[in-house]
Amino acid sequence: MTTPDSPREDEDLAGHTVLESSEIRRSLTRIAHELLERNKGSQDLVLLGIPTRGVTLADRLAERLTEIEGGPIPVGSLDVTLHRDDLRRQPTRAPGATHLPPEGIDDKVVVLVDDVLFSGRTIRAALDALSDVGRPRAVRLAVLVDRGHRELPIRADHVGKNLPTSLTERVHVSLREVDGTDLVRIERARA
């Protein structure tokens, strides 16, 4: 997930843009409305972003929810590194920060927020991490992009965009707060 360099020039070579800034904004607004509809208001909602870009998305969603419903929505982050099942297959990664809202998550409706849903293993790790820090009444999942290829029986409750991909492609999500620009790109693996 890197910042794409000059999208026009190597459009065909390196991939293409699937979501632009305005589309990301509309997707998040729709997800915010869906969350409120499903939950019948913002009561007991807690948003937890999965680092890095999930945290940014959770912050933006919380902003939208506050705009729509009024009243602050508790938002935090949940690091899943220490619960991953692929630690031995990847280079060592430093764990990120977990910040829980002061109200805690016991008996709340926790919405996990991530940028891309792929194999489902991150979410599995997140569910484990979640059970170590409390016992929510319900857990939901909101993602910006669902690119398929699940390896576990996990599905998102709220999806910004369903993106059929092949396994050789890569999905890059850039967000203004982290990468300086809002963009979702799909890239073919270079041979």
Add this chain to the structure above:
Amino acid sequence: MRHLLSTADLDRDSAVTILDVAEQMSVTQQREIKKLPTLRGRTVVNLFFEDSTRTRISFEAAAKRLSADVINFSARGSSVSKGESLKDTALTLEAMGADAVVVRHPASGAPHRLAVSGWTRGCVVNAGDGTHEHPTQALLDAFTLRRHLVGEPGTDLAGLRVVLVGDVLHSRVARSGVRLLNTLGAHVTLVAPPTLLPVGVGTWPCATSYDLDAALQGEHGRVDAVMMLRVQRERMNAAYFPSAREYSRRYGLDARRLGMLPERAVVMHPGPMNRGLEISAQAADCPRSTIVEQVSNGVSVRMAVLYLLLSGERSAPPDRAPTPGLTVSAGRTARDLTAGGAR
């Protein structure tokens, strides 16, 4: 990072990474459920050829909190007392499939020997070797300093002034500490009687002094932390100072010297303390003393070290099998086993 043998192997960035990971680990230790599944299925052997309470317990707690299996081995009551060599002990542990070996040994250089000899394929963590190094202690001291005096993750200890007092000659904590604190940008002053400063201390990256009062007043009028070292009676085979009373008067941290310290300065001691000798009860129990906190920080720091050594693909089983050869840790030359220990 393949092994942790010496703080000299750590550059600023890797040291800061360890401290940052330790910070995250310490957050998980505030929770009701302190256990993480991270190192499930990994085996950590605590290989202790020398008595130790807190270091062994601390490593054991750290490994268990990360769900690793822990095997404790102490020389007393084992085949070592029947004359088994370090090599044969290591080969036995290798046959049992140790992923990490935490070694404490009275001979300086023993962990290094273990790491480069090929006797074991596990990661080697130095938990104190003779009068050489004790890197995890230095890391936990740096962690404690950063928490109290800097606060921000991702930062080093640039500009902090630390005074290290006591038996530097026999202290592996001092050797590791000076190197690490220097790497992290702190200024260290060693204070000890001339007999307890090692030969060649002039080449260390720190200042030295024989006068504690002068050092506490500070050339620059500011001391951020005082680290007391234990007077190691078990290694005192010569007359290093005339009497305990005189040592205590000249180099002990008592109420008067405590009063000389600035408001925010902290008092540290790696433990175990000789109360009344190098540190008075008042100083040990005062609010600015971090001595108890250092122990709990030790668990977080050792969790971080074990995590960084044992997670990641380099130590994964598939690449263990085809490469039985040596993976040498960066930058140190082999040390003869007997050279340091006989000092």
